[in-house]
Amino acid sequence: MQYQAFEAAEGILRSMYKAMVSQIVAEQSPLLKIIQPKTDKVSGQDVKFSAMLENPQGLGSRRVASQILPKGVPGKYMELTVPTGRIYGVLNFDTKMLKAAGQNKEGRNAYVNYLEMELSGIKTTLNLDLGRQLFGEKTGFISATGVTAGSLIVQLDTDANMEYYVEGMHIDIVANATGIAIANGEDREIMSVDVDDSKITLDGSGGVVTTDATHRVTREGSYNAEMTGLKAIVSDTTDIYGVVTASQRRWKAYVDDTAEAYSLKKIGKIALAAKTRSGVWADLIVSSPNKMMQVWYELTGSKTFDTAVKSRPIENLGAGYYKINVMIEGHNMEWVADPNCPDDRIYGLRKENIGIQHLGPPEFMDIKGEILLPNIYGSTGTPTVKAVLEYFPEFIVNRRNPHWLWNGVTDLAGW
Secondary structure: OOHHHHHHHHHHHHHHHHHHHHHHHHOOOHHHHHOOOEOOOEEOOEEEEEEEEEOOOOOOOOOOOOOOOOOOOOOEEEEEEEEOOOEEEEEEEEHHHHHHHOOOHHHHHHHHHHHHHHHHHHHHHHHHHHHHHHOOOOOOOOEEEOOEEEEOEEEEOOOOOHHHOOOOOEEEEEEOOOOOEOOOOOOEEEEEEEOOOOEEEEOHHHOOEEEOOOEEEEEOOOOOOOOOOHHHHOOOOOOEOOEOHHHOOOOOOEEEOOOOEOOHHHHHHHHHHHHHHHOOOOOEEEEOHHHHHHHHHHHHHHOOOOOOOOOOOHHHHOOOOOEEEEEEOOEEEEEEEOOOOOOOEEEEEOHHHEEEEEOOOOEEOOEOOEOOEEEEEOOOOEEEEEEEEEEOEEEEEOOOOOOEEEEOOEOOOOO
16 A cells, blocks of 8 residues: 555544544543543553551640640551553554545545544443443453353343443453353354343354353453452452452441432431541442432422522433532532443442543554554455554542442332
8 A cells, every 4th residue: 555545544543533532531421520530640551649548646635735745646558559451442444445545535535434433433432331440340340141041142130231232342251250251252242232131142153152140241351451440449348459458447438238219318327427437528429310310309309499599300310410419417419420320329439539540541552653553364364454542541549438339229119
């Protein structure tokens, strides 16, 4: 392929990509919009930060100035170094298309149309996957499987979020305990998705699979490779960042596993219990849009409002981008709905103690000034070119005990 044509095609990709980056930021999940990614704690390829275990305790009262001052008791901290995750998105291009893009108007238009579709698609896929990872636990598990007996049609868990399953997606089916692929479970392509019955159909070339509730689905090759998520961070048992949770009383979130219907009274009790253990309040509540609509229902059914302030209709709250503020023990807490939050979980977070650290916004891999890279593959050696989108984030928490979780919350009666 002529160098001028290749250069022209690459220039078009670079210019269109700039608009894509701004769209990635604009369409982030509601929680990610609040805890915007930063780079202030990044050192080299890692994130380095201090995590608090105990507050300083050098405090005491005296009646007269001549008395001895209280003893200085410094706080207890851990210095942590955590590698960032690696997220890659690959776009393939036929060299014939690239050559035509640099030689005539029709070729350029066809290339631009293809780029618009591919960039829009990879942006949507990236944002959806980042939202999922925010609420995950680093393992990469998308969902559990149900019982499948020697079939290409895999039964997923009834609670599986089917939005995460798309035709053409490559997955692994692995053992929950080890992450090792089951028989015929490695690098399988999804051929069709049955949203209503929580089923996926695999490609025929890889053979049938047998699954049960001890198996999990991940993106191909992604087991234990994703960024740390809230399921791991807001836990009283899960080890994160190499720290053994059981050995640190203060390195635990407050978790209530009571399975009962949502109520603001219960939220207040959990928030107060977490504050008692940490000394500080969470200031952000995150739930699914479904649970947030129930909050709105409860408030409008039992509370009065200032008639001068127009309330938002319940259907708008269902999108998850509007917020409610609740008062607990005189402390204001912002409530936001995120569609990636599991419906049976409500989180309480302290914004100043959590955040995404990254090596910068998503960018295309650049090797010696080129972002269109050779990619020879296939049994016939078909020449193609690829562009690799790369992003390196990690979700960190520098103080774990202010955060809380109500795990097992169910719907209001009659909802």
